Amino acid sequence: QKEVEQNSGPLSVPEGAIASLNCTYSDRVSQSFFWYRQYSGKSPELIMSIYSNGDKEDGRFTAQLNKASQYVSLLIRDSQPSDSATYLCAVKGRGSTLGRLYFGRGTQLTVWP
Amino acid sequence: DGGITQSPKYLFRKEGQNVTLSCEQNLNHDAMYWYRQDPGQGLRLIYYSQIVNDFQKGDIAEGYSVSREKKESFPLTVTSAQKNPTAFYLCASSFIESSSANSPLHFGNGTRLTVT
Numbered sequence: 001q002k003e004v005e006q007n008s009g010p011l012s013v014p015e016g017a018i019a020s021l022n023c024t025y026s027d028r029v030s031q032s033f034f035w036y037r038q039y040s041g042k043s044p045e046l047i048m049s050i051y052s053n054g055d056k057e058d059g060r061f062t063a064q065l066n067k068a069s070q071y072v073s074l075l076i077r078d079s080q081p082s083d084s085a086t087y088l089c090a091v092k093g094r095g096s097t098l099g100r101l102y103f104g105r106g107t108q109l110t111v112w113p
Numbered sequence: 114d115g116g117i118t119q120s121p122k123y124l125f126r127k128e129g130q131n132v133t134l135s136c137e138q139n140l141n142h143d144a145m146y147w148y149r150q151d152p153g154q155g156l157r158l159i160y161y162s163q164i165v166n167d168f169q170k171g172d173i174a175e176g177y178s179v180s181r182e183k184k185e186s187f188p189l190t191v192t193s194a195q196k197n198p199t200a201f202y203l204c205a206s207s208f209i210e211s212s213s214a215n216s217p218l219h220f221g222n223g224t225r226l227t228v229t
Contacts, residue, residue: 004155034217043203043220044156088155090218100146100171101218105155 004091006104015113019076023089023104026070032092033065033072038106039085048074079111115140117221119204124226126198134189134224136204143209145187146218149173150201162187163209191226198228 003026013019021035032051036044050056050063050072062075072091076083086106093100117138126132138145144163148156158171162181176195181187187206191198202224208216 043223046217046219049217100158100161101156103148103156105153 004089004102004104006087006089006107008105008107010108010110012110012112013079015079015081015111017079017111019079019083019109019111021074021076021087021089021107021109023072023074024070025072025089025091025102027091027093027102028067028070030070030091030093033063034090034092034101035061035063035072035074036088036090037085038088044088076109079109081111081113084110117204117206117219119202119221119224121224122222124224126226126228128228129193130228131190131192132198132226132228134191134202134204134226136187136189136221137185138187138204138206138219138221139185140206140219141184142206142219143184144207145181146205146207147171147177147179147187147189148203148205150203156203159189191228198226201225 005024035048037047038044048061048063050065053065053067056063060077064073086108088106089104090101120135146161147159150156157173159177160168160171160179162168165181165184168179168181178190204221205218207218
């Protein structure tokens with residue numbers, strides 16, 4: 001059983017701060033990693049994907065991947081109250097489970113003004 | 114606009130009744146998925162299908178059934194055998210990629226099922 005672990009939080013940061021969300025995964029051969037944002041009562045929406053070791057930046061979001069440590073993180077710079085949501089880490093399966101995403105339970109983020 | 118349509122948004126049923134949740138996509142995606150989400154829980158995979166007329170059980174398939182007669186459609190039936198059917202149900206789709214390509218899941222807006 002592939003496992004994806006996230007700190008459940010809640011994580012609370014002031015407006016303008018950097019929010020750091022972390023995720024570890026158990027399947028060493030995983031190649032594709034995704035961060036989804038889910039507002040309360042809504043469906044998840046993709047905000048970042050990362051496939052190679054290192055950093056990937058998109059606006060205020062930076063995803064970081066370290067395959068040796070089986071660790072992926074999401075940094076949100078200049079956090080805004082509108083960033084308050086649950087962030088889901090997802091890891092894509094390989095081989096017989098190609099196409100499946102394995103999700104963590106999510107980290108709830110609150111950005112207070 | 115391309116997207117995934119789930120209907121209805123809210124659904125109420127009496128215990129012991131079967132209920133079917135609709136999912137249609139016009140993204141030309143090959144694969145479709147059904148997830149269940151309970152409060153404070155992550156997404157758990159019920160069933161998925163990578164090709165028409167074929168589907169595989171996910172982690173919590175008991176009490177559910179699916180069909181994939183068309184590429185665009187992947188309805189989920191919650192049967193009376195499902196012991197705790199009240200949940201938020203999410204349909205998703207993606208392209209089937211080669212080992213060198215990566216296709217994220219795109220989600221519908223979900224159906225919130227309440228069984229009393």
